[in-house]
Every structure is written in C-alpha cells, then in structure tokens.
Amino acid sequence: MAIFKKPPTGGGGGRKRRSDIPEGLFQKCPGCNEVVHEIELTENQRVCPHCDYHFSQSAKERIESLLDPGSFVEMDASLHSVDSLRFQGMATYKDRLKKYQESTGLIDAVLSGYGTLEGIRVAIAVMDFAFLAATMGSVVGERITRAIEYATTERIPIIIISASGGARMYEGMLSLMQMAKTSGALARHGEARLPYISILTNPTTAGVMASYASLGDIIVAEPKSMIGFAGPRVIKETTHQDLPKGFQTAEFLEEHGLIDQIVHRRKLRPKIAEFLRFLGPAAA
Amino acid sequence: MKEPQPLDFEKPIVELQRRLQEIREHSDEHALDFDSEVEAMEAKIEITRREIYDNLNAWQRVQIARHVQRPFALDYVERCFTNWNELHGDRLFGDDKAMPCGIAMLGEHRCIVITNQKGRNTKENVLRNFGCAHPEGYRKALRLMQLGEKFHLPVISLIDTPGAYPGIGSEERHIAEAIAVNLREMMKLRVPILAAVIGEGGSGGALGIGVADHVMILENAYYSVISPEACSAILWKDRRHAAEAAEALKLTAQDLMRLNVVDEIVSEPDGGAHRAHEKAAEILGRALHSNLERLLKIPINQLLKKRYEKFRRLGNFAEPPKGNGATG
Ligand SMILES: [Zn+2]
Numbered sequence: 001m002a003i004f005k006k007p008p009t010g011g012g013g014g015r016k017r018r019s020d021i022p023e024g025l026f027q028k029c030p031g032c033n034e035v036v037h038e039i040e041l042t043e044n045q046r047v048c049p050h051c052d053y054h055f056s057q058s059a060k061e062r063i064e065s066l067l068d069p070g071s072f073v074e075m076d077a078s079l080h081s082v083d084s085l086r087f088q089g090m091a092t093y094k095d096r097l098k099k100y101q102e103s104t105g106l107i108d109a110v111l112s113g114y115g116t117l118e119g120i121r122v123a124i125a126v127m128d129f130a131f132l133a134a135t136m137g138s139v140v141g142e143r144i145t146r147a148i149e150y151a152t153t154e155r156i157p158i159i160i161i162s163a164s165g166g167a168r169m170y171e172g173m174l175s176l177m178q179m180a181k182t183s184g185a186l187a188r189h190g191e192a193r194l195p196y197i198s199i200l201t202n203p204t205t206a207g208v209m210a211s212y213a214s215l216g217d218i219i220v221a222e223p224k225s226m227i228g229f230a231g232p233r234v235i236k237e238t239t240h241q242d243l244p245k246g247f248q249t250a251e252f253l254e255e256h257g258l259i260d261q262i263v264h265r266r267k268l269r270p271k272i273a274e275f276l277r278f279l280g281p282a283a284a
Numbered sequence: 285m286k287e288p289q290p291l292d293f294e295k296p297i298v299e300l301q302r303r304l305q306e307i308r309e310h311s312d313e314h315a316l317d318f319d320s321e322v323e324a325m326e327a328k329i330e331i332t333r334r335e336i337y338d339n340l341n342a343w344q345r346v347q348i349a350r351h352v353q354r355p356f357a358l359d360y361v362e363r364c365f366t367n368w369n370e371l372h373g374d375r376l377f378g379d380d381k382a383m384p385c386g387i388a389m390l391g392e393h394r395c396i397v398i399t400n401q402k403g404r405n406t407k408e409n410v411l412r413n414f415g416c417a418h419p420e421g422y423r424k425a426l427r428l429m430q431l432g433e434k435f436h437l438p439v440i441s442l443i444d445t446p447g448a449y450p451g452i453g454s455e456e457r458h459i460a461e462a463i464a465v466n467l468r469e470m471m472k473l474r475v476p477i478l479a480a481v482i483g484e485g486g487s488g489g490a491l492g493i494g495v496a497d498h499v500m501i502l503e504n505a506y507y508s509v510i511s512p513e514a515c516s517a518i519l520w521k522d523r524r525h526a527a528e529a530a531e532a533l534k535l536t537a538q539d540l541m542r543l544n545v546v547d548e549i550v551s552e553p554d555g556g557a558h559r560a561h562e563k564a565a566e567i568l569g570r571a572l573h574s575n576l577e578r579l580l581k582i583p584i585n586q587l588l589k590k591r592y593e594k595f596r597r598l599g600n601f602a603e604p605p606k607g608n609g610a611t612g
Contacts, residue, residue: 076603084543084600085534090519138599145596167487169510169518172534173545176487176509177598180495183467184592191472206460207509210448210488214464229460229488230450238450248455258458 029053045265054222054265056202058104059111059128062161066269067124071115076146079139081108085172093170100131108139109164112147114156118273123151126161127208129201133165136208140168141178144212148185148196157195157276158186162213166206179211186215195279197272200227200250200259218275220263221250227259288353288558293336293344300329333555340504342536343527346512348504349483354558355565357399357442357482358384363565364572365390365397371431374423377457382413382449383421383493385428390440391573393580396432398425398493400445402483415484416449422462422492429473438476438576441493446511448489463492470495471595476579476587478572480550481505481537482557497591498575499545501537502568503552507545508535544598548575 029036031053041048045065046055057065063072087093101107109131114123125147127134134140144160151158167175189196198216200209203226210229213219221227228248236243246252253259263271290298304325311318340348348354361368365388372379385398400417403409425441432439448459470477470493479496485507501507515529516522540546550571557564579587 078604080602080604082600082602085532087532088528090521138601142599142601167509169515169533171600172509172532172543173507173540174543174599176491177545177595179464179488179491180467180471180595181598183464184471184495184595187468187471188592190468207488209460210463210492211467212464214458214461215468228455229448229463230455234450235452235455239452241452243452247452253458256456256458258461 029055047265052223052264054202054224056129056163057265058130059106059126059161062126063111063113063115063124065265066159066161066272067115067117067122068119072113072124073115074111074113075150076112076143077107079108079143081137081139081171083170084138084174085170087170087172096132096170104128104130106131108137108143109134110140110143112143114147114150114154117159117269117276120273120276121154121156122159122276123147123154123156124159124161127163129163129165129203132168134163134208135165135168135175136178137168137171137175138178141175141181144182145178145185148182148189148212151194152185152189152192155192155194157197157279158189159197159199159272160212160216161199161201162204162208163201164204164206164208164213166208176207179207182212183215186212190217195276197275199268199272201225203227205229205231214258216260217279218260219258220261220268220271221253221259222265222268223250223262225250227253288351291344291347291351293340293347294333297329297333297336300325300332304329330554337555341527342506342530342533342539343512345504345536346506346530348556348558349506351556351558352404354483354556355561356404357401357444359561360442360482360565360568361386361388361397361399363562364569365395368397371428372424374420374427376420376423378418378420380413380417380421380424381411382415382417382445383425385424387428387437390569390576393573393576394435394437395576396428396437396439398428398439398441400443400490400493402444413449415445416447417445417489417492418449418451418454419457419459419462422448422459422466425493426462426466426469429470429475429477432475433473436475438478438580439473439496440572440576441477441479441496443479443481443485443490443494443507444483444505445486445489446484447486448492460488463488466492467495471592472588474584474588476576476582477591478575478579480568480572481507481546482568486511495591495595497579497587497594498547500548500550500571500575501540501546502550502557502564503537504556505537506530506535507537507540508533547594 029048032051034050083093112125200221368388370386402415403412477496481501512526512530516525553560553563
C-alpha cells in the first residue's frame with residue numbers, strides 16, 4: 001500500500017533536499033519558483049515567505065514548533081523494527097531500514113511522547129515522511145498505540161500528526177493489523193471522552209488514512225496537502241477516467257466534507273490550543 | 285456443476301484425465317474390459333491431485349483463492365444459512381452490490397451477515413464491481429452491525445475482496461474514513477463478531493469488515509497487505525515477480541496462522557473448494573456454528589477485552605530493555 005516513494009508536490013525530506021543544493025543555502029520553491037534561503041525557511045517553519053508553500057518538516061521540527069519549548073519527553077524511543085518475514089525483494093528490508101536510519105537519524109518513521117502545548121498536557125505522535133515514506137509497520141503502530149493508551153491512562157488529549165505512504169509492505173499482514181490496533185486504542189480513548197486532534201500533512205494516504213488519521217474528533221490539514229486512500233495513478237488505471245481538478249488535496253477534501261479546517265502551519269499551535277481548551281477534559 | 289477450469293499447476297491432472305478418457309473410449313470401442321486400468325488411472329489421478337494440493341506454494345494458493353468457480357459469499361449464505369433476507373443500502377447514499385448484507389439464521393441462531401460478493405462473468409462483475417466495495421458498502425455493513433448490537437444479534441462476516449475500490453467516487457465520499465470508522469466501531473461492538481476469509485482478503489478493504497473475536501481463513505484463501513502484483517511492481521519495478529512477492533508477503537492461511545493474524549484454518553475439500561461447493565459449505569458452516577456457540581457463551585465485557593487484546597498484541601519489534609526516554 002505504499003503509494004508514493006516521494007511526496008507528489010515537494011514535501012518529504014527537507015534534509016535531503018538541502019544536501020542537493022550546493023552550499024545547502026538556497027532552494028527553489030515548488031509553489032512560486034522563487035529562490036528561498038534556507039535560513040528564511042528555518043525561521044518561517046519551512047513555509048515559503050513569498051507564496052505560503054508548505055515545505056515538509058521533520059518530525060523533530062514539528063514537535064519543536066508545536067509544543068512548549070523543552071516540554072517534550074520522548075517515549076518508547078528504543079523500539080526497533082525487525083525483519084520478521086525475512087523479506088526478500090530487490091533490496092532486503094534490513095538494508096532499507098539501515099539506509100533510512102542513516103539518512104534521517106531516526107530509528108523509525110514516528111516520534112512519540114508527551115509534553116505541553118500552551119500549557120496543556122498532551123500526548124503526541126508525529127510521523128516523518130523522510131523515513132521510508134512514513135509507512136506504518138509494527139514500530140509505528142506500537143508507538144502510536146502506546147501514545148494513545150498513555151493519553152487514555154493520564155486522561156489527556158492525543159495529537160497525531162500524520163504523513164504516510166500507507167502500511168509497510170515489508171512487514172506483510174503485521175503492518176495491516178496496526179490499523180486495527182491503533183483504531184482500537186482510539187476507541188478506548190474516545191470512550192473516555194478525551195479529545196483527539198488529527199493533523200494531516202503532505203501526503204497522508206492509504207492504510208494510515210484508513211485508520212487513525214481519519215478518526216480525529218477534529219481533523220485539520222495543512223494547505224495543499226495530498227490526502228487520500230488510493231494513489232492517483234492506480235485510480236486512473238482502474239477507472240480510465242480523468243481525475244477532477246484538485247482531486248485528493250486538502251482543499252478538495254474540505255469541500256467534500258472530510259476535513260474540519262485547513263490550518264496554515266503558522267497558526268497550527270494557537271489553533272490546536274484553542275480546540276483543546278474548548279473541548280476541555282470531558283467529565284469522567 | 286461443470287468441471288472447473290484447470291489452473292496451470294493442475295495440468296498434470298488434466299493430462300491424466302485425458303488418458304483416462306482414452307482408456308474408457310478404447311474399452312467401449314472394442315467392448316473390452318479395462319476396469320483395472322481405469323481403476324489404476326483413477327487412483328493415479330487422486331494421488332497426483334493430493335500431491336499437488338499438499339505442496340501448494342503461495343502463488344498457487346492465490347490463484348485458487350481467485351478461481352472464478354470457487355464458492356462465493358452468497359453460495360455459502362445459501363448453503364450455510366436459512367431465512368436470508370438481504371437488507372439494502374447505507375441510508376446515506378446508495379446500496380453497494382459488492383457488499384450484500386442481511387439477516388439470516390445459522391442453525392438456531394439469528395445473525396447479521398456481512399459479505400463481499402464477486403461475479404463469475406462480465407455481467408455479474410459489473411453488478412458486483414469485482415467484489416470491490418465503495419464507502420457505501422462499509423457504511424451499510426456498519427449500519428447492520430449496529431442493528432445487530434441493538435437486538436443482540438451476533439455478526440458473521442464473509443470476506444472475499446481484492447480490495448476497496450480505488451475510484452473517484454470512493455475518494456469523494458471518503459472510503460478511507462469509512463474503513464477507519466469500521467475498525468474503531470467493530471472494536472467496540474457489544475455482540476460477538478466472527479469473520480471468515482473465504483477467498484481474497486485484500487488489504488484494508490478486507491480488514492474494514494474483519495475486526496472480529498475469531499478470524500478464520502479457508503485453507504486456500506489469502507489475506508495480504510498488498511496484492512502480489514502491486515508488491516511486485518513496487519519492489520521489482522515489474523508485475524512479473526508476483527509469485528515471488530506472494531511468497532515474500534507471507535499471505536497464505538498457513539503463514540498467517542504462524543503470525544497469529546488468523547485464529548483458525550478451515551479445511552477445504554480435496555482439490556480445493558472450487559471442486560465441491562456443497563462439501564466446502566458443509567465444513568465452513570460447521571466451523572461457523574461451533575465458533576458462534578462458543579463466542580455466545582462468553583460474557584460481552586470479557587469478549588470485548590479479549591478482542592482488544594487480540595489485536596493489541598499483533599506486531600513484531602525489538603525493544604532493548606534500556607531505552608533513552610521514559611516509557612509509557
Ligand atoms: Zn513559494
């Protein structure tokens with residue numbers, strides 16, 4: 001179900017792109033073609049100062065820009081993926097894991113833990129598309145489930161920032177089952193009447209979209225994010241139809257009734273805080 | 285039922301059957317007694333069939349699971365259940381013919397029945413959309429499951445789909461959300477849920493009606509995160525490695541039992557369910573009935589706890605005892 005190796009419009013691996021550019025100082029914005037300085041981007045939460053194009057952020061950058069400084073405590077950092085199916089393709093699963101661990105400095109495609117957001121205690125899980133297209137295997141599923149369960153036990157909200165190419169095919173059915181596992185944990189969190197904010201970023205697709213990403217009490221998306229179940233190429237090949245304008249964008253999905261609000265990255269932090277304060281901790 | 289279309293790996297059986305036919309014709313022509321030769325050849329056919337079927341590889345099983353003459357969900361509904369009443373529509377948009385749902389009796393038990401239905405010919409496949417449901421199918425299934433919850437009726441789900449439908453309407457009406465909601469709601473549903481993968485268990489489209497207290501799979505059915513062809517296209521940049529992909533994905537009933545993804549393998553008649561619909565239905569019907577009786581005896585809160593824990597345990601990862609951060 002991993003549909004994209006690269007996000008369809010920019011996004012994905014700011015780190016990588018930096019290294020593509022001599023001196024790593026400038027890059028061309030895919031939104032407006034202006035040349036943007038790396039420092040400008042860093043200071044602007046990786047949003048183009050000319051056209052508001054949202055470059056992709058790493059999980060670490062997202063946590064830093066969303067939570068109160070120094071409040072984040074990572075949980076379950078030692079969880080490692082294992083090649084339980086001994087997957088043999090053109091490259092082995094082990095080799096791929098190693099490659100992405102080296103290129104991203106992450107152990108797997110998610111960071112999870114807890115902290116505060118404008119003083120509100122929250123559990124949080126953030127996916128990082130630069131790691132194997134943020135596909136969901138056992139580690140991603142387990143860390144997200146534990147973050148949700150922690151939130152349920154502590155009676156605090158959960159925030160999940162999604163980006164994903166879907167379930168991780170190298171772990172076969174064990175990865176598909178993470179969809180049921182995470183959704184089940186959300187069922188319990190919801191029954192405890194605790195808020196879950198789902199934040200969709202570019203791109204969120206397939207098995208992740210068909211589980212926790214779609215289950216937020218409030219679902220917000222970053223502008224122009226690609227969001228959907230099946231990949232556009234698969235849909236074209238199956239249906240032999242032209243796809244509607246803006247198909248599978250955040251704006252299209254807001255228009256079609258899935259997304260509560262599209263929120264600019266700069267406004268994400270105060271907006272999430274506002275939602276959380278408004279929903280509050282429901283009486284037990 | 286006419287003789288099923290042979291699959292490639294069944295060719296040795298077809299060849300032996302051709303020779304058997306020759307012996308019979310020869311015997312008729314010459315009014316000679318070839319009984320012992322006929323018997324020997326029949327025995328040889330059975331031995332060959334068993335040998336082939338005892339040593340099936342993953343890709344061969346996928347082909348059997350997709351066999352056009354394999355019993356489909358409604359063939360089982362007709363044979364295993366009584367008083368079937370199809371209930372149409374999701375009360376929101378439409379009725380998804382790829383996912384017939386209804387009420388029926390399994391022995392003395394009233395049940396909600398959720399199915400995926402494929403077609404045997406072009407006309408049927410147009411009607412059934414090749415067993416690929418739209419969001420309406422998942423929402424209808426949930427509507428019926430909640431009807432079951434209201435009237436204390438257990439849910440039986442017969443899974444046989446290549447996957448949820450990748451189409452424009454599917455995306456416009458949020459197929460991903462429809463599946464996600466089912467995963468969450470099935471985990472909470474306060475009646476027993478019994479699922480059986482009877483043919484193809486195509487990824488999220490199958491799981492969307494597959495969160496159950498007891499998950500069974502037919503001997504030659506498969507359940508996979510991705511189709512072998514699509515996996516081959518991604519990993520080998522070419523769809524021709526589907527057989528290798530099928531092996532790598534560990535998608536057979538036997539592999540899934542080892543991974544604890546399924547709870548029980550239901551055997552098929554010799555030579556596959558497509559050769560003997562009545563027998564296949566008899567075996568499945570018995571398995572459904574005995575499991576349903578068992579589940580009905582478990583207090584619902586205990587059942588829900590077990591259901592959660594069953595899926596909670598799935599996954600395989602390494603966790604060195606000393607991590608850097610705190611643990612949840
Ligand atoms: Zn720009």
